Amino acid sequence: MKKQLGFYVDAKRCIGCFACAMACKNQYHQASGVVWRQVYPLKEEIYPHHERAFYSLSCNHCEHPVCMEVCPASAYTKREQDGVVMHHQERCIGCGNCVRSCPYGAPRFNPVTERAEKCSLCWQRLDAGIDPACVKSCPTNALRLINLATFNEPNAVQFPPGYPHMSRLNPSTRFRQPELPKIIKPEDQQ
Amino acid sequence: MIPSMELPLVFFTLLSQLAIGLTLLYALRTAGPSVQPEASAKTQWFVFAGILAFSLIVSLTHLGHPLLAPRAVLNLSTAWLSWEILIFILLFALMAATAYLGVTRRFVWLTAATGFVALFVQGMVYSPSSFPAIHNVLPFAFFLVTAVILGAGTSAWFAPQDTQPLLRWILVGALSAGLLLFLVAPCVWLSGGIVMRLTGLAYLASPLYWAHIVLGLAVPLAVILVSRRIPSWLPILLLAGALCGRVVFYLDTIHTGVNIGGLQ
C-alpha cells in the first residue's frame, strides 16, 4: 500500500483539552469562527458522561475525498507522495460545494477571504521534517500522525460510534475508543 | 457546516426551474400533431430565456469570487456541479436559439428534453452523502415537481384559452404529486437514521415548510378543484409557496457534521 498519512485519535488518552484545536489556530491564524480542527464531545448515548470523551477531528485526507470529487474548479488535489488532500486557495471560487458535501464538515467557509479552507495536514511542516502543529502540541500523545501503509494497532478502528460511516470515501483517520472507570457513588445515587 | 438559507441558490434553483417548467409546459401545450406555434411564442421564449439568464446571474452572487466563475466547468470528470454549469449554459443557448429561430417543434422538444436532463443534473448536485435525507432521488423529484407546478401555473397567465383546461389538469396532477411528495418525505425520514430523523423533525417544525404545504400546494389545489380555471393570482401564491419550501430545503436539511459525537 502506498504511503497515506492520517491521524490516530486515541480517545482513551484524549482528555479533550483542546490544545490540538488551538495549536492549529496558533499556526494558521484562521479568521474568527473558522476552525480547522474541532474537538467533538461524545454524546452520553456513546460515552455515558457529559463531555468526558472526545474525538479530535480535522480533515480525514480520504482515499476518495468527496471535496475533490465535487469541486467544480478543481481546487483540490491529493498528493502522490503521502496522500495529503490539499486545497489550493487561488483556484477556489468560493462556491461552498465542498463545505456542503463533506460529511465530516472538514472544509470551512472563510467569510473574510470568501473561500473554502481546511486542514492541510501541515504539509509545509511535513516537508520540513516536523510534525503537524496539532500532533506536536498534544500533551498526552493522544493525537498522532500515522502512515496507513505501516500502521499496525490492533485496537484501532476506522468507524467508531459517533463518526459518520462513509466507507466509499475511505477516510484515513483511525481511532481507539475511550474507556470507563469503575464508579463508586453513595448508595442513594447508584 | 453552518446552516444557511442559501438565498442565491434558492433563487437560482427556483427561477431556473420556473424557466424549465415554462418550456416543458409549452412543449406539452403544443404537443398535438397539427398544433401551430402560439401567437406569442417568440416573446414567450425570449422571456423564458431571460428568466434562465437572470437565474444564472443570481447564481453568481452565491460565489465568493464571481469573477472566477469560468473556473466552475473545470472538473467535468467528477463534479456534477461542473456539468450543471455546462448544461444550463447550453439550455440558455437552446432557449435563445428557439426564440430567435421561430420556435420550431424540433427546437422546442430538444430544449424541453435538455431541461429535463438539467433538472436531473441539478438533483445530483444537491444530493451529497453529507445530507442523508436527500442523498437519493428526492432532490430531483422535488425539482421536477416544482418546475411543473411553477411552469403550469405561470403559463396560465398568457397561454391561449383553449389550453387552459390542459394546464389545469397538469397543475392538479403536479400539485397532488407535490403534496404527496412533500408530506410523505419528512414522515419517511422520521424512521431513518438520526440525521435523517432530525431533518424530518426540522421540516415538520418549520413554519416555512407548512407555508409551502398549505399556501403553495394545498390551497392552490383546492382552489382549482373548486373553480374550473386557474385564477390569475394563483401563480403568485405558487411562487411564494415554492420559495418557502426551497428555503426549508437549504436551511433545514440536516448535515451529518451536526451529529458528530452522537449515534449516527
Place this chain on the structure above:
Amino acid sequence: MSKITKQEIERILENPVSRRSFLGGLLATGALVILPSCRLLRPGTVDTGQVWEGGYQTFRNACSRNCYDTCSIVSYVKNGVLKFVEGAPESSFTAGGLCVKGNSYVRRVYSPDRIKYPMEQQGRGTGKWKRLSWDEAMDKIARKILEIKARDGSLLGLALSKYSGSFGITHYGVEGMMSSLGYTTRLVGTPCWPAGMDAQNFDMGNMLCNDPEDLPLARYMIVWGANPAWCSVHSMKFLYAAQEAGAKLVVVDPVFTQTAAKSDEYVQVRTGEDGALALGMCRHILDRSLYDKEWVTAHSIGFDEFAAYLREHVTIEWAAQKSGVPASHIAAIAEEFAQARPATIWIGYGMQRHVNGGASVRILDALVAMTGNIGKPGGGARYAQMQTWGFNYHAKNQKQPESSKGWIGASGPKGEFDFSGVKENVKYADRTININKTAQEILDTKDPQVRMLWVACKNILSQDFDRPKMLKAFNKLEMVVVADQFFNQTVEQADIVLPVTTFFEEWNVNASYWHYWLSLNEQAVKPLHEAKSDIEIAAALSKRMNELAPGSCTFPTTVDTKDWTAQEFNKKELDLFGISSWEELRKGPVKAKLTSSAPWSDGVFATPSKKYEFHSDLCAKNGHDALVMYKEGRPAYDKLRLLTPHSKFGINSQFQNLDWMADFNSEPYVYIHPRTAALRGIGHGDAVRVFNKVGEVRLAAQLTADVPPDTLLMYEGWYKGLAFNCQNLVDDLSSDMGSFKTGAPGVAIHDQFADVVRA
C-alpha cells in the same frame, strides 16, 4: 449558528411539533429571512491566515501564569512579529506542547482588545475613557500619592492588591514599588493554597512535593480533589505511564471530573468530607496493622496519640456516613493504598478550599506518612513546592524613603512569596489586611482608611469574593489604578488604567511550584503600543514622584528588564540547577539537580522535632488542634451546594475573553443533576437564575449526573461582554489555616450554597 440549530433540534427531539418549537422556528426563520447576499458589492479583504514558512527567529519564553505546568515556551518570530509558539522540547515536562491557553498566546499579544495606552475613565463604570500620556498618568498618580502622604502623614492609605495574574520574578517589582514609596497597606494572603501550605508546614516543616516526573514509579495514586486533566495537562502523561506500568489510579472528588474519566476507579466523596474519608482509611489501616511501624517509629512524633484518637473517634461506618463512600469500599482502598509500594496522594488545592481545608490536608498527609510513603520516589503527599524559587527578589526588595512612617508593630509574612521571615520589633512596617476579604477590609479599615488602590496581576472584580460587597467597597476608594492588558471587570471600575506587556515583550525568569524546571523568558518582540512592564511602570512613577518631591521614591528611575532579570540569580539557585550562569538558560530550560525525586528522603524533617509531626505544637500555637484530627465542615446556608472550580479554557479570568477561545467555548453554564433539575422544572439548555444571600447569576443550565444531586457546578472565568461572574454567589468566609505562612487565612471557596430556578 450551528449551535443554535443543534439546541433547537435537541429541543425538537424532546417535544416534536410542540408549540414552543414552532414559535421558536417562526422567530428563527423570520429573523433570517431578511439578509440578501450582496457578495458582488463587498470590497476585497486582506487574508487573515498564515502558513509555516521556516526561517524563524526563535526565543525562549516562560509562561507566567499561575499553573502547575509553567511551560517552557519557544517563540517563533519573523520581522519582529510573533508568528506562533510551541512548547520547548528540552523540558521533559512541557515536552514540546502547550495547552489550549498557551496556544492562544499569539492572539493575546496582538488582540485588538488590548489596552494600548494609559487611559482615564471619566466616571467609574461609564466606559468613557480618555487617553493619557504616560507623563500625564504618572503625574496624576504621583500627585494623589503625595496628597495622601500629606493628609495622613504616611502612605498607609495606599493599598496594593496583587497576586498571581502574572508570575515571572521581576513582577514582584510591584511590591518593590510600594516599598520604595513608603509603608503602605498590603492585601496579603492567597486565595489559592494557604490552608494546605500551613498544614504541610506543620506536619513536615515545609511544603515540598515529589518531582511529578517520578509518578510513573507509583504503584497506587489517589488524585484527591484535583483535576489535572484540566489544570495540569502535562502531568497526565505521567499518570498514564504509571497506569501502563500496572499502577492503579483512583480519583476522589465530589464531581466526576475529566481526570475521573481517565482513572481506574472514581470515588464520589461528599464535598468537604475528605477528612472523614481519609480518617476512615487510616483507622482501617491501623486495625489491620498495615501501617509502616518502622518508619512511624523512627521518623515521626505523636503517632500513638493519633492512633488513640482513631480508635476512640473514628470508625469506617462513621467515615462512610460522613463521606457518602460505602464502608466496604473505604476498607478496600485503604488496604490497597497501604499495601502498594509506593503509594501517593496528589492533594488538590480545591480540596482545601473549605473551612476545614487545612485539617483535611493534615489528615491526607497523615495517611501518606503512616503508610511510609513520605520520602519515597513515586510516593509522597504531593501538594506543591517552592524549593526552586530561591531567587534574590531584587525587584521586590526596595527600601522605603528615609522619613517614611507606617504601621507600628510586628509584621507577618506578606504572602507566600515573602521569604523575608516574620519581623519582630521593627519600628514601622506595612499594614497588612486579608486579601481574601478585600471588600470587607476596604470597608472596615480606618486610621487611615484605604484611599487609593493599586491593582496589578489581579482581577479583583472578576475573581474576588462577594462581588456585591466589593462594588460597595470600591465606592470608598478615592483613586483606583489598574495595570492590565484588557478592559476586564476590574478595569471597568478603575480611574486610571495602565497598559502592561505580555511576557513576550519583556525579560523575566520563572519557576514552577510543581515541577523542577527553570525557564528563562527572553524578550521576543518589542512592547506593543505603549505597554510597559510592571517594573518600567515603577521606574516611570519614581521619576515623576522625585520630580514633584525629591526623595519620595527610591525605585530606580530607569530599568532594563533584562538587567533586572539577571539580578535575580544567585549562586545557590544556579547551583540547584547545575548551571554557572543564567545565560545558559538561553539554550533552553534546565531541571534542578535533585538528590532524590522525593523530598524528605532522608527522613529528616524541618519541624521543631526534626520529625514528621502527627502532633504539632506549632499548629496549636497558630490556633488549631495540635493533633491531626477531624474538623467539621461548614453548615449549609442554602438548599444546594455550589462549586465554582476552574475551567479548562482559561486561567481564572484570563484567556476566555479571546475570540480564539470563544471559538471553542462561548458561554458559561451551570451544571445540574437531572433529578434536581426535574424537581424545579428545569430542562437542558434552559435559562436559569442561581441565587443566594450574596447575589445572583443568570445563565443557561446543562443537565448531567456527573455532579451530585445536591450540588450546582459552574466554572469561574470572565467572558468578554458578559456580565457573568460567579463571585456574585461566593462569600468570603475564611478557611481554617493559612495565616502561618501567608499572613492571612485562606477562603472557603467551595463551601458555598445556593438555589436555582428557571429564569
